[in-house]
Amino acid sequence: MTNIEWSTVRERVTALSRTPPDRVFGAYGHEWALEPPLRPAELAELEEQLGVRLPEDYRSFLLEVSRGGAGPFYGLFPLRRVDGRWGWHGDGGDLTALDTLAEPFPHTAPFNPAAGLPEPPDPEEFDTVEEFDAAEDAYWELHDRVAYDPKHTVGTLYLSHLGCAYRQMLVVSGPERGTMWADDSADDSGFSPLAGPDGERVSFARWYLDWLDRATAEAGAPAR
Template sequence: MTDQWWAGVRQRVEAAGAGPGGGKVFGALGHKWVLEEPLTRGELAELEAQIGVQLPEEYRAFLLHVGTGGAGPAYGLFPVRRVQGRWRWEGDGADLADLTRLAEPFPDQGADPKLLDDLLAQRPEEEDFDEDFDDAIEAWDERWDAVMFAPERTAGAIVICHLGCALREWLIISGSHRGTIWSDGRADDVDLVPLLDDDGKPVTFARWYSDWLEKAEQTALSAP
């Protein structure tokens, strides 16, 4: 079923990129409508052996039948590549994911709300300081980032897309949320949250990519 889902997708991406409005699609100047070549089954097996876990079905089928990355939502789907004999995902913020922890379950809940509220209450206000304000806000930022960006909070997940301004999206690899896409607005002090469809259901990788492609086609294939 997942293999059939991706039938013709690579050709649709190529057609959209060649369309009269292809350059008007957000992020197209970044990914340039290029899809990297798919993985072989041997390469996929090698990748999964390295990370110690099988990738979600929809995503692994994409890697086998469409490409390892490239044209996709926002500035493109982060490609997975073998570099000096080791597999890794590449893109702006891809290194936020700990590839040694992908077999660990992604946490079921976000940061402790009380802890966040307490930290926010402690945020320095400029009127309470003079020349020491810069030092105070820098120290507070470090405490905030230590909570929001604690590595255990994104165990079992990879960064797959950059939206700009340090906003990103993650694909959950392990745990009860496996196969779903999460939004990362922590650069704007917004916690990690799952993407939901109009019915309030979690968006899986296939839905995430196909929704982007359908909207991109509407723009790319329209008359100038």
């Protein structure tokens, strides 16, 4: 998406702030608050620290709209400058590995790192509780080492959470740069690109503006 029109976003979000928060999912989390945008010098410092240029639509959003706040689900993780270092904060914002954002995200199709793992141990197969507990501990140590290996999410930054540890992220490096992906590893479903009705990839701008359109429709719908 090019030549994105961000100029009405803050006005539309302000209008939505008069909506009862239970009308739009996640509004209790962000309360329709948009933080100030970044100044160009701040964006330049951020990208210098990260060693990567962010996708153009997200860059323009940061400069023209906001550094975080009201957005899909429970809102956009806000950018903070703490002790001279920029980073994303919030419930999952710290999952973004700042030192690997310039490394190419290695995937171009849905993948589930936990798919090849064995089944969890069955307590009926053990003679004692202690033996089962040891086997279960070993299984979950293996599971977490495989399913949550940081190599799966290099080149991505986490932008929002949906609750229950489901999150969505923006790819900033590699062949999928500029596309939004879902991290559903919380229920062992792995990772997958967000897609439109015809299977097309979803950019940050489309992801955000589609949410804004849905929120506007939900806010204007008859109360249930």
